[in-house]
Amino acid sequence: MKPKIAFDLDEVVVEMCGTALKEIFNPYFNINMSKKLWLSYHFEEVINSLHPEKLEKPLTFHDFSRILKENSDNGFLENLKPLDYSIETILKLESEGFDVSYITFRSTLFYNKPQERTKYWLEQYGLNPDKVYFSQDKSKKMDELGVKLMVEDMPHTALKIADDKKVLLFSYPWNTKTSEDQLLNKKTRAEKHELIDMIEADKNITRVYDWKQIYNKIHEWKDNQISF
Ligand SMILES: [Mg+2]
Numbered sequence: 001m002k003p004k005i006a007f008d009l010d011e012v013v014v015e016m017c018g019t020a021l022k023e024i025f026n027p028y029f030n031i032n033m034s035k036k037l038w039l040s041y042h043f044e045e046v047i048n049s050l051h052p053e054k055l056e057k058p059l060t061f062h063d064f065s066r067i068l069k070e071n072s073d074n075g076f077l078e079n080l081k082p083l084d085y086s087i088e089t090i091l092k093l094e095s096e097g098f099d100v101s102y103i104t105f106r107s108t109l110f111y112n113k114p115q116e117r118t119k120y121w122l123e124q125y126g127l128n129p130d131k132v133y134f135s136q137d138k139s140k141k142m143d144e145l146g147v148k149l150m151v152e153d154m155p156h157t158a159l160k161i162a163d164d165k166k167v168l169l170f171s172y173p174w175n176t177k178t179s180e181d182q183l184l185n186k187k188t189r190a191e192k193h194e195l196i197d198m199i200e201a202d203k204n205i206t207r208v209y210d211w212k213q214i215y216n217k218i219h220e221w222k223d224n225q226i227s228f
Contacts, residue, residue, distance in 0.1 A: 002099040003222050006142060006150040008157075009104040009118065009132070012170050013086045019079075024071045029054045039181055041154055041174040045188040068110045077106075077117040078124075085211035087125045093218065102132040103141050103150065105157075139163065149221055151214055155195040162204035168217055169199065169207050 010016040018035045025043075026032055031051050040046050044059035052058075094100055102122070106114040119129035135141040139161045142150060152158045153170040161167050169175060177196050181189050199205055208214050 002097055004099045004101070004145065004147040004149075005093070005218060006101045006103050006138075006145070006147045007090070008138070008150065008152045008154070008170075009102055009106065011083070011153045011172060012151050013082060013090070013102065013127075014080045014121070015083050016080055017172075019076070019081070020068065023076060024068060028067055028071065036173055037180060037183070039173050039178065039184055040188055040192050041156075042188065045185065049185040049188055050183055065109050069108075069112065072111050077111060077114070078120055080121065082125060083211065087127065089211045089215050090127060093215070098218070098222075100128075100131060101145055101147060102127075103135055103138045104132065105136065105138075105154075106134060107136070139165070149218070151208070155192075155199055158205055159195070159198055159202065162202045165204065166221060167205045168214055169205050170214075171207050171209050175199065 007013050017038050021033055021035060021038070025047075029047065029051060031047075031054060033046075033050065037050060038046060039049075042061070044061055044064040048055065048058045090100055104118065106118055108114060111117065115132075115134055118132055118134075122129045122132060133141050133145070138150065138152070138157055142148070142161065142165060147165075149166045149168070150161055151168040151170060152161065153172050153175060155175045158167045158169050158175070173180070174192075175196065177193060181192065184192065206217060208217060
């Protein structure tokens with residue numbers, strides 16, 4: 001049987017955050033934030049911490065998803081760029097016999113027509129649009145598909161999958177303790193650090209920094225599914 005692996009899309013296969021800042025959030029709030037300062041996966045809390053002067057009242061998750069949805073009908077999803085070497089590596093893994101799936105949180109909460117637009121994007125890059133799954137519970141979807149290894153960047157999701165499966169955590173400021181974390185409000189920072197501590201202690205989670213490492217780790221896992 002082919003070894004099965006799954007990839008998250010945003011910030012694993014596709015570069016989304018930098019483009020969202022540049023095209024949507026920076027203009028919307030009239031700020032100039034860099035991706036390096038996307039310090040928590042609760043993006044609304046990053047804005048609340050770093051730019052309270054721009055807000056009449058603190059942003060909620062609902063505000064974040066609404067702003068994204070209202071400003072992404074102009075080809076935002078269709079025109080996102082792949083991460084360096086993501087496409088080449090996926091095609092190589094497929095040619096080597098791996099069964100590749102994509103599991104994403106993208107939903108109508110954040111976008112209009114997310115499924116259609118995502119499949120269009122995959123096709124543009126020669127990836128199989130029939131292998132993308134839209135799910136709020138990635139761990140459950142992996143179980144349904146019989147997948148035991150996933151590349152993910154979101155801390156909560158990684159921890160949940162790691163209960164009984166393996167995760168390669170693509171390293172980003174929102175899943176790493178950084179010196180900029182002092183800019184976050186105390187509560188946001190404390191919650192973030194508590195999650196990161198759990199991630200660092202979890203033997204089923206391995207941090208990776210680029211697609212070359214992802215490729216090597218996938219082969220290590222395939223060759224020896226016990227110690228990883
Ligand atoms: Mg992601």
